[in-house]
Amino acid sequence: MNKKVLWSIIVVLILTNGVSVAYFATNKTGEKTVEVTKPVVASGEEEVVATIGKATITRQQWLNELEDRYGKQILEEMIDEEVVRQMAKKYDIALTDDSVDRELTLIKTMYNTIDHEKINDEHWKEQIELSILLEELLTKDAVIPEEDMKRFYKENKHLYEIPKSYHISHIVVKSKEAADQVREELGNGSSFSALAMEKSIDEFSANRGGELGFVNEDNGYAPENYLKVAEKLKPNEWSEPIQVDNGYAVIILHEVIDAVTYSYDDVKDQIKRQIAIDQMNGTISVEPFWKELGVEWFFEKK
Structure with a gap:
């Protein structure tokens, strides 16, 4: 899979994840969220979150609807994140701050059509870190000749020169x-x-x-x-x-x-992952690691 295509997918996932999680949890992006004022209710009564004429919507009805619409997707994303972190720990894969910051700079300057104000750097870094860890897990056994990586860098040096x-x-x-x-x-x-x-x-x-x-x-x-x-x-x-x-x-x-040019040594790990992923010609997925960790989840039983 081409690196630019991969990052396009990652960008969409970051945006989708940011929108979806807002329904269930505190917004991590720094955006203001609409808060529903909790009315005081008597013990045993269902809390009402909206009144439309004589009809009402209770908090439980609202939460049930959210779960039906988005629950599986959000839970799957949460499991994916934890699986990636546990597998990275299992195989002693750790990232430096520089590697995450470098990817952040590249993606921010490459995809200028994103509404950057709605997602702050910390949220970007978290998602980029997870994406790099997944790439590292998928390519941990790959052996790429140094000469191939250097050739790739020479042919694509413009990708690592940020004005x-x-x-x-x-x-x-x-x-x-x-x-x-x-x-x-x-x-x-x-x-x-x-x-x-x-x-x-x-x-x-x-x-x-x-x-x-x-x-x-x-x-x-x-x-x-x-x-x-x-x-x-x-x-x-x-x-x-x-x-x-x-x-x-x-x-x-x-x-x-500021303008920056990344050297071969700066980006050789990234190049190795990219070449290895291109050679895989498969889907970038966390699913194989679910089986390795023996994941069980709510929707598996439904």
Whole structure:
């Protein structure tokens, strides 16, 4: 399986996992969650979480529905995570912080269309760590000649050269006056993403709060003048109005990743895993390790 395809799957899983788990547990991504205020109920009565006319929905009905819709998926994900961690411990597989941080940098700058603000770095790192551990488990017995790994690095060196990248969002409006109004509202405490959804005429990004992801001089995902402006901004600072083809834009800088080139020694373990996984031509799955650990679960009995 090609590494880029694999990481596309991982990105989708991270997003799906983040959305699904929010139904059952404290949100780990830093997003605010809607809290249901618990009404006081008499002993023996069922707690009501919603009233619609004369009809009611009890907490137990709600939880039963959540379990029916999402319970199997969430429980399977939780088991997968614990299986990977136990198997990694069994085979003495440990990761360095540098290896996880490196993958984080690569994935953040490679997949710029992700709504980065909804998943923080700690959540990314947790999911990336699990993904690398699974790759290590699946390829632990693989023997890849050094010359093959060096050849791969030489042929794909561009993948390990990250230009200075800026994580930005923008709001595009038709006139400078409208852009000045946007800046005024931001100064009064308005949310940038909310204003983008309300006011931006850029259909591609407006419904994602103006999100453009990580942009740099190589990927062409933003106008060149955006990069020049972003270079002078501090994180969480927004710009003066910038003239663009269809009006004026205000951008905000979220994060900067400095340019970096990873050496062969930096990424040789990653290259080994990638070549080995490509040679497997199979599905990346935790399932074989379930049997090794003798996993039993609720849905197996249903």
